[in-house]
Amino acid sequence: MPQTLIVVEHPVLADRLTVLRNRDTPHGDFRQALYEAAAIMAVEVARDLPVKEVEIETPLEPTKGLRLRDEVAVVPVLRAGLGMVEGFLRLLPDARVGHVGIYRDEEDHVPVDYYERLPRGIANARVYLLDPMLATGGSAVAALDKLKGAGAKRLELVCLVAAPQGIEAVKDGHPKVRIWTAAVDRELDENAYIRPGLGDAGDRVFGTA
Ligand code: PRP
Ligand code: URA
Numbered sequence: 001m002p003q004t005l006i007v008v009e010h011p012v013l014a015d016r017l018t019v020l021r022n023r024d025t026p027h028g029d030f031r032q033a034l035y036e037a038a039a040i041m042a043v044e045v046a047r048d049l050p051v052k053e054v055e056i057e058t059p060l061e062p063t064k065g066l067r068l069r070d071e072v073a074v075v076p077v078l079r080a081g082l083g084m085v086e087g088f089l090r091l092l093p094d095a096r097v098g099h100v101g102i103y104r105d106e107e108d109h110v111p112v113d114y115y116e117r118l119p120r121g122i123a124n125a126r127v128y129l130l131d132p133m134l135a136t137g138g139s140a141v142a143a144l145d146k147l148k149g150a151g152a153k154r155l156e157l158v159c160l161v162a163a164p165q166g167i168e169a170v171k172d173g174h175p176k177v178r179i180w181t182a183a184v185d186r187e188l189d190e191n192a193y194i195r196p197g198l199g200d201a202g203d204r205v206f207g208t209a
């Protein structure tokens with residue numbers, strides 16, 4: 001069984017994550033740090049993308065090279081996942097972008113699904129589901145259900161801060177989906193916020209707090 005939880009260790013990622021966690025970080029700096037953290041995650045998660053050999057000509061002679069073999073799709077969970085898209089597209093400019101809209105009900109924290117627009121060809125693509133926060137895991141499990149329902153088979157979940165409960169929920173619901181994160185935090189509080197966490201990611205990235 002492949003490793004399902006990968007905690008990415010990188011000094012620049014750790015630095016960016018601390019900026020994200022800091023309550024004094026204004027939304028513009030938060031957005032920038034989220035972009036940079038996502039770009040580092042993109043490099044890590046893309047390491048095992050399959051390549052194909054191609055023949056090309058340099059200005060001097062024919063040679064062989066490697067190109068990415070498959071389509072890649074990135075799918076942010078609205079809203080906070082949107083803040084990770086640009087970092088992924090810097091590395092993977094040809095990726096298609098799907099969107100899923102899911103928010104947690106404030107009272108019972110159950111995910112509410114409100115939007116879906118996915119690229120064609122998702123069944124054959126490597127699909128990266130993007131959401132910085134994995135708390136109860138309800139939103140991620142619901143988003144993965146939708147993607148599988150649309151035919152996606154090669155799915156990876158990329159977050160930045162994960163709670164143990166969310167990791168367990170994804171492992172239970174989608175045992176073959178790898179979870180990439182920058183940190184595993186201590187716990188969820190009584191409002192299902194991650195502690196120490198970084199607060200409400202969607203509000204912080206869009207300045208709506
Ligand atoms: C946040 C976050 C995740 C979800 C995680 O979104 O971006 O999607 O909560 O929580 P869970 O693991 O318990 O489901 P939120 O519901 O705040 O939506 P918003 O960004 O649109 O406000
Ligand atoms: N969603 C967030 O944005 N933050 C949390 O801590 C939990 C869920």
